[in-house]
Amino acid sequence: xxxxxLEERQGEILVQESVSKNTKKLFLESYGCQMNFSDSEIVAxxxxxxGYNTTTELEEADLILLNTCSIREKAEQTVRKxxxxxxxxxxxRPNLVIGVLGCMAERLKTKFLEEEHLVDLVxxxxxxxxxxxxxxxxxxxxxxxNVILSKEETYADIxxxxxxxxxxxxxxxxxxxxxxxxxFCVVPFTRGRERSRDPHSILNECKELVSNGYKExxxxxxxxxxxxxxGGGPKKDFSKASELQKATAINFAQLLNMVAETCPEIRIRxxxxxxxxxxxxxxxxxAKHDNICKYIHLPVQSGSTSVLQRMNRQHTREEYIYLxxxxxxxxxxxxxxxxxxxxxxxxxxxxxxxxxSLMEYVKYDFGYMFAYSDRPGTLAHKKLKxxxxxxxxxxxxxxxxxxxxxxxxxxxxAYTNKVHEVLIEGTSKKSKDQWYGRISQNxxxxxxxxxxxxxxxxxxxxxxxxxxATLIGKIA
Numbered sequence: 001x002x003x004x005x006l007e008e009r010q011g012e013i014l015v016q017e018s019v020s021k022n023t024k025k026l027f028l029e030s031y032g033c034q035m036n037f038s039d040s041e042i043v044a045x046x047x048x049x050x051g052y053n054t055t056t057e058l059e060e061a062d063l064i065l066l067n068t069c070s071i072r073e074k075a076e077q078t079v080r081k082x083x084x085x086x087x088x089x090x091x092x093r094p095n096l097v098i099g100v101l102g103c104m105a106e107r108l109k110t111k112f113l114e115e116e117h118l119v120d121l122v123x124x125x126x127x128x129x130x131x132x133x134x135x136x137x138x139x140x141x142x143x144x145x146n147v148i149l150s151k152e153e154t155y156a157d158i159x160x161x162x163x164x165x166x167x168x169x170x171x172x173x174x175x176x177x178x179x180x181x182x183x184f185c186v187v188p189f190t191r192g193r194e195r196s197r198d199p200h201s202i203l204n205e206c207k208e209l210v211s212n213g214y215k216e217x218x219x220x221x222x223x224x225x226x227x228x229x230x231g232g233g234p235k236k237d238f239s240k241a242s243e244l245q246k247a248t249a250i251n252f253a254q255l256l257n258m259v260a261e262t263c264p265e266i267r268i269r270x271x272x273x274x275x276x277x278x279x280x281x282x283x284x285x286x287a288k289h290d291n292i293c294k295y296i297h298l299p300v301q302s303g304s305t306s307v308l309q310r311m312n313r314q315h316t317r318e319e320y321i322y323l324x325x326x327x328x329x330x331x332x333x334x335x336x337x338x339x340x341x342x343x344x345x346x347x348x349x350x351x352x353x354x355x356x357s358l359m360e361y362v363k364y365d366f367g368y369m370f371a372y373s374d375r376p377g378t379l380a381h382k383k384l385k386x387x388x389x390x391x392x393x394x395x396x397x398x399x400x401x402x403x404x405x406x407x408x409x410x411x412x413x414a415y416t417n418k419v420h421e422v423l424i425e426g427t428s429k430k431s432k433d434q435w436y437g438r439i440s441q442n443x444x445x446x447x448x449x450x451x452x453x454x455x456x457x458x459x460x461x462x463x464x465x466x467x468x469a470t471l472i473g474k475i476a
Contacts, residue, residue: 021051022048022051022052022053023051024050024051024052024053024062024063025052025053025054025055025057025060025061025062025063026044026047026052026053026054026055026061026062026063026064026065027054027055027056027057027058027061027063027064027065028040028043028044028054028065028067028163029064029065029066029067029082030066030067031066031067031068031069031075031078031079032067032068032069032075032102032103033069034171034218034220034271035173035220035221035222036067036068036069036102036103037067037163037171038160038171038172038173038220039067039101039102039125039128039173040067040101040163041160041161041162041163041171042128042155042158042160043065043067043101043128043131044160044161044163045158045159045160045161046128046129046131046132046158047063047131047132048161049132050131050132050135054163058086058089059089061096062095062096062097063096063097063099063135064086064096064097064098064099065098065099065100065101065121066079066082066083066099066100066101066102067101067102068100068101068102068103068104068105069102069103069104070102070103070104070107070108070186070190070375075104076104076108079100079104080118083098083100083112083118083119084118086098087118097120097121097135097138098118098119098120098121099119099120099121099122099123100112100118100119100121100122100123101123101124101125101128102124102125102190103125103186103187103190103191104190105122105123105124105125105147106124106125106147106149106189106190107186107189107190107376107377109122109145109147113143113145114143120138120143120144121134121135121138121143121144121145122143122144122145122146122147123144123145123146123147124146124147124148124149124190125149125176125190125191125192126148126149126150126153126176126191126192127146127147127148127150128155129153129155130146134146149177149191149192149193150192151192151193151195151233151234152195152232152233153176153195154173154175154176154195154196154197154198155173156197156198156201156202157201159205159208160205166425166426166455167213167214167455167456168213168214168215168216168423168424168425168455168456169214169215169216169217169218169423169425170209170214170216170217170218171217171218171220172202172205172206172209172217172218172219172220173197173220173221174196174197174202174219174220174221174224174227174255175194175195175196175197175220175221175222175223175224175226175227176191176192176194176195176197176221176222177191177192177193177194177195177222177234178191178194178222178223179193179194179223179226179234179235179236180223180274180276180312180314181312181379182301182311182312182313183310183311183312183378183379183380183383183384184301184311184341184344184372184375184378184380185375185378186375186377186378187222189377189378191222193234193235193236194222194223194226194234194235194236195232195233195234195235196227196228196229196235197229198229198232199229199250199255199258202219202255202259203258203259203262206259206262206263206266207262207263209263209266210263210265210266213456214266215266215267215423215456215458216266216267216268216269216423217259217263217266217267217268217269218268218269218270218271219255219256219259219268219269219270219271220270220271221270221271221272222272223272223273223274223277224252224270224271224272224273224274224277225252225273225274225277225278225279225282226252226274226277227250227251227252227255228249228250228251228252229249229250229255230245230246230248230249230250231245251281252277252282253279253281253282253284253285256268256270256282256285256286256292257285257288257289260285260288260289260291260292261289263291264291265291266291267291267293267423267440268289268291268292268293269292269293269295269442271297272297272299273296273297273298273299274299275298275299275300275313275314275315275319275320275323276313276314276315276319278296278298278323280326280330283326283327283330283331284330286330286331286334287330287331293440293441293442294331294333294334294335294440294441295334295335295336295337295365295440295441295442296327296334296335296336296337297336297337297338297339298320298323298324298327298336298337298338299338299339300320300338300339300340300358300362301313301339301340301341301344302340302341302342302344302347302351302354302355303317303354303355303356303357303358303359304317304347304350304351304352304354304355305317305318306351307344307346307347307351307354307355310344310345310346310380310384311341311344311380312379317354317358320358321358321361321362324336324361324362333440333441334441335365335411335441335442335443336362336364336365337364337365337366337367337368337442338359338362338364338367338368339367339368339369339370340355340359340367340368340369340370340400341370341371341372342355342369342370342371342372342393342396342397342400343371343372343388343392343393343396343397344372344380344388345372345380345384345385345386345387345388346384346385346387346388347372347388347396352396352399355400356399356400356403359400359403359404359407360403360407363407363410363411364404364407364408364411365407365408365411365412365441365442365443366404366408366411366469367404369397369400369401369404370397371390371393371394371396371397372386372388372393374386405468406468408468408469409466409467409468411443412443412466412467412468412469412470412471413466415439415441415443415463415466415471416463416464416465416466416471417463417464418462418463419460419461419462419463419476420439420440420445420460420461420463420471420473421439421440421458421459421460421461422437422438422439422445422447422458422459422460422461423437423438423456423457423458424436424437424453424454424455424456424457424458424459425437425438425455426455427449428446430446431446433448433449434446434447434448434449435447435448435449435453435455437459437461439461439471443470443471444469444470444471445461445463445470445471445472445473446470446471446472446473447461447472447473447474447475448474448475450475453475459475460475460476461473461474461475461476462474462475462476
């Protein structure tokens, strides 16, 4: 919770149960946001049909794929280092195929393939269906690449293979791409135009998860609240839709309500909400359904309107505060988390103080905090100067983190001396005698195991203590 890093779940190796007829081994490692991990499950499903089972053992892999993130510089450094390690293996096993997927694939395709010769295969987020054909190219000793972005692809008909999970929680992707052009962000260039997935396929996937024993789903999208289904195609083309399409279109609030009513026995989360896209209709749906978790991840990036303008964020400080006030009014028990970038181009000390004061006002439960790093290809890289010295960025980041630690402790204390419903997700990393799970507000709880409890159970936990990151309790 206090950590600076959101985007990198370092080197998470994803593995599935073996299919007996498959003879080839896929080593699949993912970095970055939840969307990347969801995409990896789609890739595993596609390659499963080509004879691949996933493995956690590098030595037995026929194919190594890294699903990458380009949001932060550190992620790229980590992937480059990892590719060097894989190439050391390839020198001993020339038939081994190494590929890069995802956001970094599009941006660094030439470097990876032709200049540095780190990989055999480069595949962008919209081209995973082409993997079987691309692998045939590598069989012939040719490099293979497809980073073409699509205005239609949502992978709606592919049933993801759930990888590396606990069998209890799962991601369901409902949108792809992003139409926002925040000046600091590469996502519109690496993931393409925003488009939404057929709601019937979403509901079918959710029902399948219920039937397979899952207890919680997280609906995923770059900007979840801007979901809009009118028959297919980019959201930007909605104005060209027919009158019938417009009249029968389904927005995110309607979809959320449909999922909650169709799967009343499963707990529902969603991420990520964009301040400009979220509206009161979504909040009323949240308040209506007990199975929708009372938690919103609401990135703000800065508490200063002038900085937000330079970032090309489509909201002001005042509009953000208005939305927060509506959340507190309509869903009073709701937890709110944030993303904040400090040290953005031209940020003054006064603008930094505005961010601190906004944090004090909102009283976030937790947040993801970063010092700005210039990303090639973004509008900020082209048009703005990264002029804040590293030592000032570091000092401001420490102040933001320190404040968030205090606010997190205050929020966690507010959950103590109460009984909460907790979904058991696994054994605590610190003690084999304790379970861990989350309450509706997304706070993690650890509590002593009792006879008869197991992963996937909903239990009532009386919380009696906390740290700034964890609630401590016992089964009530």
